[in-house]
Amino acid sequence: MSGLLGLLDLGAGAYGAFTSGAGVAGRNVANVDTAGYSRESVDLRALLGAPEVGGVASSGPRRAESALLGLRERAAAAGHGQADALASALLDAEARIAPTSGGDVVDAIASLFAGLAAAASSPLDLAQRTQAVGAADALAVAFRRAAQAIVDGRSGADTRLRDEATRATALAAQVAAANQRLAVSHDPVLADERDLAATQLAELTGAQARIDADGMMRVTIDGGVSVVDGIRAATFEATPDAALGGLVRLDVVDGGHRDDVTARLGGAMGGEVAFRDDAMVRAAADLDQLAYDVASEVDAVHRANAGLDGVSGRDLFVAPGAVAGAALAMAVDPTVAADPRLLAGAAVGAPAGDNRGLLALAQLADQPLAGGGTRTFVGEGVRALAAIGADAQRAVGLRDLEAARVDVVAGERDALSGVSLEEEMARLSEMQRAAQAATRFVSTIDDMLRDLLDKV
C-alpha cells in the first residue's frame, strides 16, 4: 500500500496534469483567431494502480492535425492561387483592351468604314475626307492602345512575378528553418508555422509538400524540382531572358544547381505565367494579325488609286513590316494624315471627282479578308476580343470553383483543428474543477499527515 507521502505525490501529479490541461485550453482560447493555428490537447493517462500509488499524468500538448488534410489544403490553395491570379489579370486586361465605354478596335474599324462610305458619296468634300482620315487615325490609335495594354499587362505580371519570387524564397526558407527547429523541439507552434508557410508557398508557386518519416517537410514543384529538402531551402530567382523578350524566367536555384520552372509553376505565379506567356501572347498575336491584315488590305487598295493630286502608289497606313508588332506600330501615313486630299479616292487616270477608290476602300468592310480569309475585319476583331473575354470567363469560373474547394477544405480543417470557444471553456472549467479536487485531496492528505505527526 502506498503511504501518505505517496498519496501526496499522487495529488501533486494530478494537480500538475490538470493545470497543464487548463494551460493548453487557455492557449487554444488565446489563439482562436490566429491564422494557421491548430488546436492542441493534452492526453491524461492513468498511472499504475494498486499495489502502486497510481494517479494521473499528462502527455505534452498534441496538435489536432491530419497529413492527408494538409495535402488537400495545400493543393486547394495552389489551385485557387493560380485561378485567382489568372482571373484578376485577365479581367484587368479585358477592361483595358475592350473598355465598356467603347472605343475599342472593333468600334474603330466600323467607324473607318462608315467614314469611307460617307466620303465616297462626296469625294471632293474635304470635310468628309478629313473625317475618314481621322477615323483611320483613330483606328491606328485603338490598335496601339490595345497592343500597349497587352504589353503593360505582361509587364505588370512580370513585376508581380519578381516580387513573388522573393516572397517564395522567404517562405521556402521559413519551411526549412521550421524543419530545423522541429528536429530538436516538438513545439506545436513550430509545426503550425511550417504548415502555414507551406500552404502560402503552395498558393504562391503550386509547390506541394509532404512530411516524411523523419518528420521533415519536403517541398517540390511539379513533383520534381526540390524547393525544400529538410533544412535546405532553394531560392527562386527571376532572371530576364532574351527568349521571353526580356521578361523574367523563373529558376529554382539550389547551390550550384538551377532549374527553369517557368512553365512548371502553379499557384499565383503559375497564374501570372499563364497570363503573361499564354493568354496575352495569343491576344497579341490575334491583334497583330488583324492590324497587319487591315493595314495591308487597305494599303493595297489605296496604292492602286489616286489622291486629288492624281498621284497613286501611296499607303494609307504605314506599311507593316511584319505581323509581329503590327498593332503597336500601326499609324496613318504621315503624308496622308497631314493632307486628307491625298486620300486615294479616285481610280488612276480618272478625274479627281471619281470615287471608285473610296468605293473600293469602303467595300473592304464586307469582304472576308481577315482570320485567314474567313472573316470580315469586324468579325475577326470581335472574335479576338471575345477570346480574351472567354479566357477571363473561364478563369473566373475556375476561381469560383477553386474558392469553393478551398472553402470545403477549410471547413474540414476547422472541424479537425479549429478552436471552439465553447469546447475550450468547458475543458477549462473541467480542468479547473479537477485541479480544485486535486488541491482538496492534497489538503486532506496533508491534514492526515499532520494528525499522524501530532500523535507520534
Added chain:
Amino acid sequence: MRVTERRLMELATTATTRARDAVASATGALSSGVAVGRASDDPVRWAQGKVAQARAAVSAGHARSIDVARGQLDQADGALDSVGEVLRRAQELGTQMATGVMSATERAGAAEEVGQLRQTLIGLLDSRAGDGEYLFAGAGGDVAPFDAAGAYVGTADVRAVVSGEALTQLASLPGATFTAANGVDILATLDGLATSLAADDQAGVQGWLDPVAAAIDQVAGARTTIGVRLEALDQAEQARGGLALGLAEELDRAVAADPIAAASRLTQAATALEGARAAAARIVALLNQGG
C-alpha cells in the same frame, strides 16, 4: 461535423458578402439596362451584340452616304426643272417666231432672249452641290462641265455610292446626257435657234422647233432617270433603316437586361441578403449568449 464559432462567423460573413454582391449585380443590371457589359460576362452574347453594334455603326455611314447622294440628286432635279422651263420658253419663242406675222426686229429681239436663255442653261448645267462639286460633271466634279462655248468637258461616268452592306446605288447624272451622244445637244440646239432668229430665217426657226422639243423630252427623260435613282436610294434607305432597326433589336436581345427578369433577380437577391443578414445576426446572438 464539428463546427467552431470562428467557422460559423466565416460562413455568415461569406454568405452575406455573396448575397450583397448578387444584389449589387442585379441592381446594376436593372439600373443600366445592360446584362452583358463585358465579353467575360457572356462571350457569345457579347460577340453577337458587338457585331450588331459595329454593323449599325457602318450602316450609319451608309445613311450619310445615301443622304448626301439624295441631296445631290434633289439639287440636280431642281436644276433640270429650271432647264425644262428655259427650254419651254425657247420653244414658245421659236413657235411664235416661226409664224409669218413676226418682223425681223421681233425675231432679232427673240434671238437675243434665246441667247440669254442659253447662258442661263449653261449656268444651270454648271450647278454645284453644297460641297462645291459640279452636279453634272460626271467624275470631273471639280471642273465646270460646260464651258462658255457650251461644250461638255466633264466625263460620262455615273457615280455609285455605298448604300448598304455590299450594295451600291447610282447617284448622279452626267452632263453628257444633254449632248448629241444621248439625243440632241440642247445647248447647240438653242444656239442654232438663236442664229436662225438673228438671221430672220423663218424656215430655219421652224426647223429648230423639233430639236427643241426633243431637248425638252431629253431633259424630262433625264429627270425620270433621276427620279428612278432617287426612288432606288429611298428604297435603299428604307432597307438600311430596317436593317438598323433589326440590328438595334439584335443588340438589345444580346446584351440588354430583361427588366422583368432583372427585377425578379433583384428581389431574389435582396431576399437572400436579408436571410443571410438574419442568419448572421442569429449566429452573433448565439455566440454572445454562449460567451
